[in-house]
Amino acid sequence: MMAIFAIIQHKSGKADDTVAELCLAAKKIDAAAAVTAIVVGKAADCDAVAAEAAKYYANVWKIAADALAYPNAELIRPMLVKLIPAGSIVLAPFTPFGMDLCPGLSVKMNAAYCADVVGVDGLEGAALTVNRQEYAGQVYAKMKIDVSGGAVLTCRPGVFASDDVPVVNGAVADKTADAGAVPAAKRRFLEVVEAEVGDVDITKSDVLVSVGRGIESQENLEIAFDLAKIMGADVSCSRPIVDAKWLEKSRQVGTSGQTVKPKVYMAMGISGAFQHLGGIKGNPFIVAVNKNPKAPIFQVAEVGIVGDILELIPALTEKISEMKG
């Protein structure tokens, strides 16, 4: 039986959705495992989040200190290394928080590391097999992990989601003293700068014409705006379009952009990376046009066309305008 720990991401006293997902992932690794959630933060946050975590985890450890009010991985990492027994499996979400904390944590724990796990095949002796995606989601890889010295895994948010997580009403233990004094860190948190508000609020749009790198140039954006206009839609985009400064950040759909809930989402020349899909909620009718039949977007779209958006968008605009007279 493995000892499995889940590091809970939280904000303003509320646990992230991944709190239940990590528990489910742990059970897939080893159904018999003793799974412990670890909540690190300032006291008030810690208590609220630990109580939430105790719904799913038999054991919850909290580490509370004012200096831990913001999740600075450089402070948290040494405390976790001190607390977690060598040879354990540690789970965390594959988010900016998990990406910051976990690669270094695995080194300091002398454990194996595997990022962005999207599926678990199971544990056989000391070999754990998990699935992940490579090449921007175009292919999957089965990773065989030697967990004899422990392992740190980050799990992709959303994939281990389920409505029926068993409720266990576990116990919360204060491990602050055992984790030792908050270390002096060479990285200090200053502040969070909030995202700028743009002129169009795509979070309120019912229909989005969303363009990705397939649009190829800033000039070509015009065809997307023409289509959006005739459809009564707004234009949103994937990240490379914002990186290139062709559209403002407030139009970016995704985990590091906006979360949208339209009725219809037209993914035009967008590959369908999970960070992009993470911003699309509420089960819209997704239409995908992409010249690559293997693009991962086709796995989530309702309707797909393998084709060139530079041809298809103008053709669509023309037909709709003819129809409207």
Added chain:
Amino acid sequence: MEILVCVKRVPDTAENEIAVNKDGSDIVRDDLVYSVNEWDNYAVEEAIQIRDKVGGSVTVVAVGDDDAEEIVRREMAMGADTGIIMKDSAFEGSDGLGIAKILAKCVSMGKYDLVLTGAMADDGAGQVGGMLAALLDWPYASVVNKVEAGSGKLTVGREIEGGNQEMNEIELPCVLSIQTGINEPRYVGIRGIRKVASVEIPCHGKDACGLDAASIGDAGAKVKRAAYFVPVLGEGAEMIEGSTDEQVDKLIELLKAKGGIK
């Protein structure tokens, strides 16, 4: 400031259809278009901009085989001062930690104040920067989308959820993983490429940097790819076939039904 930037040669996923070979042991590598990992270009650009502001030098390093030279030269043509290739058959089959160990040796062979990596690469793991920092015992910040150089320290912005930015102060020396969008990587022209075409690029193997073969490569890897596959995932999209005209007609019909056309 002496800056080292770690770069990787990867199949260009925007240009390639990646497929799995017959026995699932690898992806099909014939005819793949390779380029510099997208995130690394932003890291090199950032290093050049920092150097141009505060002085110092930029070195790019790749762990790889003979093909790695092409991308190291490209990043030198961009404006990096020197290149290094970490090359040895013993490096093959390294997992993320193995690569980080090789890079850590490269760091200790020089005298750097700052090491940059891309936030992630073709494997999507985003692991090497954080591991490298831990091996060196240097502070680390991931998914960095802003860097301001001060004396002995940097102010960095990390990208977090929802388009927000987390500002931190970090002491030098440190490791940062760089996120796209932090700058606009400059265009590399043929003239730049020509200028660095004959510059010597030193190669270092495991003996030169004193690496134990058992801790790297296939032998040292705790994480191995057992197989590649393409899963059958539910139904997937209903594909609309036919001529563009027919496709557009069908699509309009569906959009109307779903409230997509007002």
